[in-house]
Amino acid sequence: MxxxxxxxxxxxxxxxxxxxxxxxxxxxxxxxxxxxxxxxxxxxxxxxxxxxxxxxxxxxxxxxxxxxxxxxxxxxxxxxxxxxxxxxxxxxxxxxxxxxxxxxxxxxxxxxxxxxxxxxxxxxxxxxxxxxxxxxxxxxxxxxxxVRRVRFIGDARQRIREDHLRILRYFRFQARFGSQPADEEAESACAELAPMLKGLSRERIGWELQNLLALPDPAPTVARMAELGVLGAILPEADAAGLSRLVAVETREAIAADPIRRLAALLPADPGIAEQVAARLRLSIAQKKRLILAARRGEEADPRGLAYRIGTEAALDRLMLAGRETTALNGWHAPAFPLKGGAIVARGVAAGPEVARILRAVEADWIAEGFPDADRVAELLDKRLMR
Missing domain, CATH: 3.30.460.10 (Beta Polymerase, domain 2)
Incomplete structure (x- = not known):
């Protein structure tokens, strides 16, 4: 039956x-x-x-x-x-x-x-x-x-020769549905034929890679791809260990998976490399900008100050990639800076570069003090003008 x-x-x-x-x-x-x-x-x-x-x-x-x-x-x-x-x-x-x-x-x-x-x-x-x-x-x-086994129909190598993208599809399905040990024939065929991936369009590879990285925990599968030489065929800059660290942070901070952030975790902290990868994978302009911002990560002392300067999403990327806590940004929205250049001109400063310099300096003080109210900003301006 x-x-x-x-x-x-x-x-x-x-x-x-x-x-x-x-x-x-x-x-x-x-x-x-x-x-x-x-x-x-x-x-x-x-x-x-x-x-x-x-x-x-x-x-x-x-x-x-x-x-x-x-x-x-x-x-x-x-x-x-x-x-x-x-x-x-x-x-x-x-x-x-x-x-x-x-x-x-x-x-x-x-x-x-x-x-x-x-x-x-x-x-x-x-x-x-x-x-x-x-x-x-x-x-x-x-x-x-x-038994949660991902297996090619018929000869695995023949299936891959028909459509090279099936190598990446195999690992995506393995990450989503598969159990261990994985199908030996499938892994062997993917490792042997991984160079064929270089003949595919970058868009197809980028799309499939993002689908893989969007899964709940693709880190073990991506690590296996690295061992088999598959990851290196599509992303030679990648370090699979970075993804494992990020997934641990996601779990600790209870933050949902994001494929672009996870892609950044695979790459070194080098904006030039991030730009090259974004171009190679045909990422959108917004995705490219985000990947480059994530690659500029460093020691950020103030999460909210960082979010004010580069945006909450980009700040979360930087903090999580650095293994930092993100609770300071929970439900927080960046306030508007309560000072305009006209207020400085009204204090007797001639319009021009000096107004812009003072405005930036007061804004930096305001950020450093944790975004105080307009009265405190007026005091910060007084201090700057007395210098």
């Missing part, structure tokens, strides 16, 4: 039932993450449907049922159904014709097993009937899921 999905709210959603009905009997199965995560008792975020119907037929049937769709990946057989809840991707069964490690040329198929065979890991090749919730498993994914 086949295993079934346990009861889950998402399987009872009316809009999903309408979608399945529109495709017709036997033409839809849930696949991938929704099936895997439901079996593990995890929250389900994305729902994907596989179908033997070709994209043109999928669009026609959805339209006939009054369901709007977008051909988001029609070349590879994917149509996105627009629903009131979450949008649902519907992909035609496929088989690979050619692959070059980055792109695949596919043909549509009518064979569920053939479609499953082209997927990366056994735990991602699980399909479920939307009516009976029976799970279809051709490659031992259920057994692997029960």
């Amino acid at each position: 086949r295993e079934k999905l346990p009861p889950a709210d998402w399987t009872r959603r009316a809009e999903l039932a309408e979608l399945v009905a529109a495709l017709g009997p036997g033409n839809a199965r849930y696949v991938g993450g929704a099936v895997r995560d439901t079996l593990l008792g995890c929250e389900v975020h994305d729902i994907d449907i596989a179908t033997p119907l070709e994209p043109v037929e999928v669009i026609a049937r959805l339209e006939a049922a009054g369901i709007r769709s977008v051909p988001t990946g029609i070349k590879h057989g994917t149509i996105t159904a627009i629903r009131e809840g979450d949008n649902v991707e519907i992909t035609t069964l496929r088989r690979d014709l050619t692959t070059d490690g980055r792109h695949a040329r596919v043909a549509f198929s009518q064979d569920w097993r053939e479609d499953a065979a082209r997927r990366d890991f056994t735990i991602n090749a699980l399909y479920a009937d939307p009516h009976t919730l029976e799970v279809f498993d051709w490659f031992g994914g259920l057994d692997d899921l029960h």
Whole structure:
């Protein structure tokens, strides 16, 4: 008897039932993450449907049922159904014709097993009937899921040669779902073929690396990547020990994981290197700025003064990377400096550079005294003007 999905709210959603009905009997199965995560008792975020119907037929049937769709990946057989809840991707069964490690040329198929065979890991090749919730498993994914084993379908090296990014996906899934000891064949293949990662676009590597670093505790997995030579292939500047230290600080301070802060933890305290890495991984302008600020870390005596100067987020980065406490910033918002240049001019100082110098000096005094009120700022100004 086949295993079934346990009861889950998402399987009872009316809009999903309408979608399945529109495709017709036997033409839809849930696949991938929704099936895997439901079996593990995890929250389900994305729902994907596989179908033997070709994209043109999928669009026609959805339209006939009054369901709007977008051909988001029609070349590879994917149509996105627009629903009131979450949008649902519907992909035609496929088989690979050619692959070059980055792109695949596919043909549509009518064979569920053939479609499953082209997927990366056994735990991602699980399909479920939307009516009976029976799970279809051709490659031992259920057994692997029960023991938390991340294993490639078929020959690991062949799977990686088809898509080099599967090396990083393997470690992301290992960090999220895997147990120890890890699958020996998978690790061996990833170590052997790690140089292939250099042929991938930097955006793909940066995106996958951030997804890995966003997981609750990727430190042991990242350390293993370093041992196997995988981390060095994508981030030669990295020191995996820095991530372990940061995760310990996150736990102690009860602060949520942040992939950019964790990336900074892997890098030396060198703004030049941070800038190079940000450019190489095609980080956004905001992410690049933050990574560089984090690399300028040093001994900061006053957390609030630091937050006032560079922003709370950047200050948290610096403090945590230095192993410092962050409680001084809990619920704290930087106040506005209660002095303007006009007040200094009104005291008889000619407008110009001298006003700016005095303003900066009084502001520094104000920060050093812990942001006192306007009356104290007036006193600080008096002291500066008497010098």
